[in-house]
Amino acid sequence: xxxxxxxxxxxxxxxxxxxxxxxxxxxxxxxxxxxxxxxxxxxxxxxxxxxxxxxxxxxxxxxxxxxxxxxxxxxxxxxxxxxxxxxxxxxxxxxxxxxxxxxxxxxxxxxxxxxxxxxxxxxxxxxxxxxxxxxxxxxxxxxxxxxxxxxxxxxxxxxxxxxxxxxxxxxxxxxxxxxxxxxxxxxxxxxxxxxxxxxxxxxxxxxxxxxxxxxxxxxxxxxxxxxxxxxxxxxxxxxxxxxxxxxxxxxxxxxxxxxxxxxxxxxxxxxxxxxxxxxxxxxxxxxxxxxxxxxxxxxxxxxxxxxxxxxxxxxxxxxxxxxxxxxxxxxxxxxxxxxxxxxxxxxxxxxxxxxxxxxxxxxxxxxxxxxxxxxxxxxxxxxxxxxxxxxxxxxxxxxxxxxxxxxxxxxxxxxxxxxxxxxxxxxxxxxxxxxxxxxxxxxxxxxxxxxxxxxxxxxxxxxx
Amino acid sequence: xxxxxxxxxxxxxxxxxxxxxxxxxxxxxxxxxxxxxxxxxxxxxxxxxxxxxxxxxxxxxxxxxxxxxxxxxxxxxxxxxxxxxxxxxxxxxxxxxxxxxxxxxxxxxxxxxxxxxxxxxxxxxxxxxxxxxxxxxxxxxxxxxxxxxxxxxxxxxxxxxxxxxxxxxxxxxxxxxxxxxxxxxxxxxxxxxxxxxxxxxxxxxxxxxxxxxxxxxxxxxxxxxxxxxxxxxxxxxxxxxxxxxxxxxxxxxxxxxxxxxxxxxxxxxxxxxxxxxxxxxxxxxxxxxxxxxxxxxxxxxxxxxxxxxxxxxxxxxxxxxxxxxxxxxxxxxxxxxxxxxxxxxxxxxxxxxxxxxxxxxxxxxxxxxxxxxxxxxxxxxxxxxxxxxxxxxxxxxxxxxxxxxxxxxxxxxxxxxxxxxxxxxxxxxxxxxxxxxxxxxxxxxxxxxxxxxxxxxxxxxxxx
Numbered sequence: 021x022x023x024x025x026x027x028x029x030x031x032x033x034x035x036x037x038x039x040x041x042x043x044x045x046x047x048x049x050x051x052x053x054x055x056x057x058x059x060x061x062x063x064x065x066x067x068x069x070x071x072x073x074x075x076x077x078x079x080x081x082x083x084x085x086x087x088x089x090x091x092x093x094x095x096x097x098x099x100x101x102x103x104x105x106x107x108x109x110x111x112x113x114x115x116x117x118x119x120x121x122x123x124x125x126x127x128x129x130x131x132x133x134x135x136x137x138x139x140x141x142x143x144x145x146x147x148x149x150x151x152x153x154x155x156x157x158x159x160x161x162x163x164x165x166x167x168x169x170x171x172x173x174x175x176x177x178x179x180x181x182x183x184x185x186x187x188x189x190x191x192x193x194x195x196x197x198x199x200x201x202x203x204x205x206x207x208x209x210x211x212x213x214x215x216x217x218x219x220x221x222x223x224x225x226x227x228x229x230x231x232x233x234x235x236x237x238x239x240x241x242x243x244x245x246x247x248x249x250x251x252x253x254x255x256x257x258x259x260x261x262x263x264x265x266x267x268x269x270x271x272x273x274x275x276x277x278x279x280x281x282x283x284x285x286x287x288x289x290x291x292x293x294x295x296x297x298x299x300x301x302x303x304x305x306x307x308x309x310x311x312x313x314x315x316x317x318x319x320x321x322x323x324x325x326x327x328x329x330x331x332x333x334x335x336x337x338x339x340x341x342x343x344x345x346x347x348x349x350x351x352x353x354x355x356x357x358x359x360x361x362x363x364x365x366x367x368x369x370x371x372x373x374x375x376x377x378x379x380x381x382x383x384x385x386x387x388x389x390x391x392x393x394x395x396x397x398x399x400x401x402x403x404x405x406x407x408x409x410x411x412x413x414x415x416x417x418x419x420x421x422x423x424x425x426x427x428x429x430x431x432x433x434x435x436x437x438x439x440x441x442x443x444x445x446x447x448x449x450x451x452x453x454x455x456x457x458x459x460x461x462x463x464x465x466x467x468x469x470x471x472x473x474x475x476x477x478x479x480x481x482x483x484x
Numbered sequence: 485x486x487x488x489x490x491x492x493x494x495x496x497x498x499x500x501x502x503x504x505x506x507x508x509x510x511x512x513x514x515x516x517x518x519x520x521x522x523x524x525x526x527x528x529x530x531x532x533x534x535x536x537x538x539x540x541x542x543x544x545x546x547x548x549x550x551x552x553x554x555x556x557x558x559x560x561x562x563x564x565x566x567x568x569x570x571x572x573x574x575x576x577x578x579x580x581x582x583x584x585x586x587x588x589x590x591x592x593x594x595x596x597x598x599x600x601x602x603x604x605x606x607x608x609x610x611x612x613x614x615x616x617x618x619x620x621x622x623x624x625x626x627x628x629x630x631x632x633x634x635x636x637x638x639x640x641x642x643x644x645x646x647x648x649x650x651x652x653x654x655x656x657x658x659x660x661x662x663x664x665x666x667x668x669x670x671x672x673x674x675x676x677x678x679x680x681x682x683x684x685x686x687x688x689x690x691x692x693x694x695x696x697x698x699x700x701x702x703x704x705x706x707x708x709x710x711x712x713x714x715x716x717x718x719x720x721x722x723x724x725x726x727x728x729x730x731x732x733x734x735x736x737x738x739x740x741x742x743x744x745x746x747x748x749x750x751x752x753x754x755x756x757x758x759x760x761x762x763x764x765x766x767x768x769x770x771x772x773x774x775x776x777x778x779x780x781x782x783x784x785x786x787x788x789x790x791x792x793x794x795x796x797x798x799x800x801x802x803x804x805x806x807x808x809x810x811x812x813x814x815x816x817x818x819x820x821x822x823x824x825x826x827x828x829x830x831x832x833x834x835x836x837x838x839x840x841x842x843x844x845x846x847x848x849x850x851x852x853x854x855x856x857x858x859x860x861x862x863x864x865x866x867x868x869x870x871x872x873x874x875x876x877x878x879x880x881x882x883x884x885x886x887x888x889x890x891x892x893x894x895x896x897x898x899x900x901x902x903x904x905x906x907x908x909x910x911x912x913x914x915x916x917x918x919x920x921x922x923x924x925x926x927x928x929x930x931x932x933x934x935x936x937x938x939x940x941x942x943x944x945x946x947x948x
Contacts, residue, residue, distance in 0.1 A: 239771030245892020263727020428709020
């Protein structure tokens with residue numbers, strides 16, 4: 021148990037003693053309006069990168085700013101003082117736009133401490149996503165540096181500035197810098213806890229296949245009186261095809277859709293049951309009351325560990341006011357599938373093509389495009405780094421962490437895996453009500469402090 | 485047989501002798517750009533109304549221009565010289581816009597005689613729709629006036645100026661002038677022949693119920709990763725509902741949809757079979773090859789005498805370029821049903837509501853609007869006026885006319901029936917290739933001349 025380590029004890033004491041300074045540093049970081057989506061703020065993005073690099077240099081890292089096709093990336097290295105695994109910490113310094121400004125109770129780039137039900141919280145754009153969460157490990161590095169001359173294991177840091185605009189320039193950067201970014205595992209703090217008292221590791225992310233289907237029929241729009249009853253109506257045909265995506269039990273009807281899907285480990289099922297997820301409350305928040313999806317499958321499992329099919333958009337024919345007696349020439353839809361471990365995205369895409377072809381009427385000219393095909397990600401939970409994280413969280417919180425899923429995909433996690441060959445430890449300290457991407461974004465000081473200490477503990481636990 | 489009547493012989497001879505004058509009058513009518521949709525042409529619409537009134541006065545009618553909420557209506561009366569049925573002739577002096585002008589081979593409002601496969605044709609906007617067809621009966625009245633001092637039966641004329649913009653101001657006008665427009669039957673020439681040698685009476689018009697359905701689910705757009713598998717997707721639900729509109733045999737699945745639909749009379753079935761309709765050719769013209777609709781039902785029957793269900797428009801979620809992982813809050817569609825005799829529009833609308841309700845998932849907030857609910861129209865074919873028309877056409881063409889259907893509805897026919905209590909005789913002389921509403925609209929001179937004589941014969945046949 022690293023808890024016994026006198027060095028860790030000193031590091032944690034140092035973190036506690038320097039809290040005001042650490043909080044002030046976070047406030048400085050938050051004052052930089054590094055909005056990646058708004059060209060006017062390109063200079064602020066660079067300032068945020070410089071600020072982070074300077075922070076890291078203050079902790080003994082060698083840090084540099086690397087150009088990309090967009091906003092720069094911060095790369096930093098520290099050899100560490102021990103021989104544990106080489107960790108690659110990932111975060112992002114860019115933030116979402118703050119609009120609508122009138123809905124903020126305080127200016128988005130003037131960090132403000134407000135008292136909430138969990139004590140003080142810091143309110144600002146980027147408070148939790150992701151400057152506050154990056155700050156936790158920056159401060160953990162700082163404490164290890166101050167007390168022990170550096171972290172107890174080798175560390176590389178990668179902080180990008182385009183996470184909020186799709187991470188598009190990062191992918192070629194990762195490809196081009198594979199050697200420099202070589203490590204044993206990635207550590208990312210951009211996810212959440214189960215609740216304020218229950219730390220969590222996100223160990224399952226669903227994958228996604230995103231498609232667009234277009235169905236063309238006649239060579240022009242037709243009068244429905246003259247042609248109705250003889251000419252193929254592409255909207256009739258498209259709804260008939262897509263209306264059969266699920267059976268009455270909510271199961272997706274693509275051929276072989278569930279092939280390879282393995283049941284959740286018993287232990288995972290039990291753990292999620294114990295979380296006491298209230299799906300009615302979850303749905304009530306969005307004005308709904310009855311869950312959809314596979315009948316008989318518990319809510320969290322449906323959201324985190326079962327595949328889905330959703331039509332994300334549909335169009336065709338006349339969409340204006342009043343009536344128009346037209347049979348359209350064409351109709352289309354966006355259709356996506358959330359995937360779980362065991363499902364091969366390319367096979368799912370082929371299965372969708374087959375599903376459509378089998379239901380396509382004569383004369384339907386169909387094209388299907390593929391926008392993305394990313395597999396689900398499951399973090400091997402019996403790895404040394406996951407065990408170390410569980411230990412760190414247990415010692416910090418006095419209760420076991422839970423292993424949660426994430427219904428959406430986090431593109432950088434897939435990139436870490438496919439480009440750099442790294443599994444990611446997703447240890448985040450956000451809460452569901454943190455207003456991510458919304459006005460009055462906040463981060464609980466309690467989460468910030470616990471998170472900083474948990475990161476310091478994790479490093480101790482991995483010390484070689 | 486009125487053919488023997490010496491007066492009719494003189495009338496027909498007069499029509500033949502005065503062809504150049506009649507054609508010149510039509511050309512004058514066509515030179516007036518009475519485009520009802522374009523406010524700049526309001527004065528031209530009034531000029532066209534005046535022109536028609538003047539024409540009628542020249543044939544002994546009392547004619548007046550009546551104001552409406554839009555372009556004026558021409559009303560004219562002639563007591564006739566005999567005691568046959570009182571006929572209400574309906575036509576319209578307004579025309580469609582001529583755009584795109586660059587696709588015309590001659591200026592749309594400079595009528596031009598062009599040689600075609602059927603001999604000379606007159607090319608101009610409105611040539612067949614409806615100035616040329618109105619001219620046929622105007623010239624028949626003129627000939628009866630010149631030879632016999634007036635038509636052999638009482639006639640009222642109603643020529644409107646807003647047919648091409650939806651006839652909206654005519655309906656209150658009909659209501660307000662029911663007494664003045666009292667008659668025994670309506671005569672309308674705004675339809676077509678089967679082919680250049682085969683005259684036709686349109687005896688069946690499908691009705692229509694036109695609806696809009698909206699399905700709302702969550703109170704806002706959702707992230708499909710976070711909510712997919714639990715939250716109702718309104719597009720999934722809408723396609724599932726509408727995808728079930730037809731069974732595999734092409735039959736509409738609304739409860740009781742076919743209740744009251746009577747099989748076509750044997751005689752009608754046989755007549756349509758003999759027409760030799762080539763559905764492959766019909767579909768090839770629009771880039772299709774395989775008919776849809778009820779399996780096993782002949783093409784013309786599906787187009788003219790069987791009900792349909794068509795989705796005329798659909799929308800929901802993300803319709804832009806690329807992917808967006810959204811579960812929409814709402815989706816909607818325009819859905820219409822073509823009706824045949826025996827179907828009650830209000831019952832069909834209720835059946836659609838039931839159909840939707842039975843398939844609506846929990847939490848779906850559904851609203852269905854009704855834009856129109858018009859029954860099908862079938863002209864009783866054993867009436868004296870239909871027999872007289874058949875005789876007139878037989879004597880003019882030397883072959884029997886056919887009784888055809890019309891897949892669409894003609895709103896004024898429904899109005900004649902519901903507001904004035906009149907059946908309509910639909911005796912038209914257009915051809916399928918007349919380019920109605922398109923550049924280079926034309927009317928065959930052969931059709932014009934035959935049509936004028938057929939109208940003159942019809943009047944003789946109805947003389948009391």
